[in-house]
Amino acid sequence: MFSLNTVRLAAILFAASSLFSCTAEWGSNKSWSKGLKPTHFPGSSYAFDPDTLDKSTVELGRALFYDNILSSDSSISCGTCHSQTHAFAGHGTALSAGVDGRLGTRNTPGLSNLAWHESYMLDGGINHLELVPIAPITSKVEMNLPLSEALMRLNTSSYRDRFKKVFGADTINTKLLMKVLTAFELTLVSADAKYDAVLLGEATFTVEEALGEELFMARCASCHVPPLFSEYTYANNGLELYSTDGGRARITLNATDSGSFKIPSLRNAELTYPYMHDGSLYTLDAVLEHYSTGIKDSPNLDPRIEGPMEFTSQEKSALIAFIKTLTDHSLLTNPNLGEP
16 A cells, blocks of 8 residues: 555656646746646556647646636637536536536546546546547537537637637648647646645644545555545546446447446545445545445445445544645636636
């Protein structure tokens, strides 16, 4: 198991050419444009052009992230379902409503630290971040807009001049649209919670938080690996005996992956409720109760959680206190990440 000291020793520093920072506050000494990243984070999985995080590119992506122009009836934007106040997850509902109030079948995950993912979506069906926006834009239960129409709208709007100013291109194409949306999403880095301050020697846990950290490292960290608090692989966590949603198996076509979904990061978990792939558990207490008494012995159950964990009420309280130290208030309030 990991300890705080182990994680400190394992942290990998990027070279000066790295593209990440703890904040997106332009002009500060932590500016993304100065090529910094969280010093206690490992190397990222996502490789991209160094120009991706140019301020003007990011600002274009931010504008489109919050613009209803990318939905068929111009009623919703990416930011409608991925709310900054909820760490870019849903608004406390099990399933987010798309155009005409249409509901999908999966809970809206938070968007943060995307450069450290090797695949995307709850089933890992997309393996490149720049392809991710195509799915919600074209999905009939989300934004329901054919990509050709999205480009037509943009090319007959004020965005055409904005793209030309940034890229020198007369026409907005799919590559440029995906480039700017990806650039903004890469700035959604969560690395400034109390946990991070403790890790860097700038704060200390309370007695209850420290107990929660000890319990977490002993019983939860094999799946939710610090400092990102996920290993971003896939697991069946015993939510159902026989899964109604095939999850990862829909992509791999392997029956042993049925009911397996991407292990979520627990960063900002205090605010990304409800939980599980279907949003069926509304509180952290309910999640811990699931692992204490509710695990279904599915044929595909991940071996790391075989058998109930049987947390006591004191342990549950301590674990929740620790999980709350993963809430990054700067991510939730940074005006550079909010609606323009």
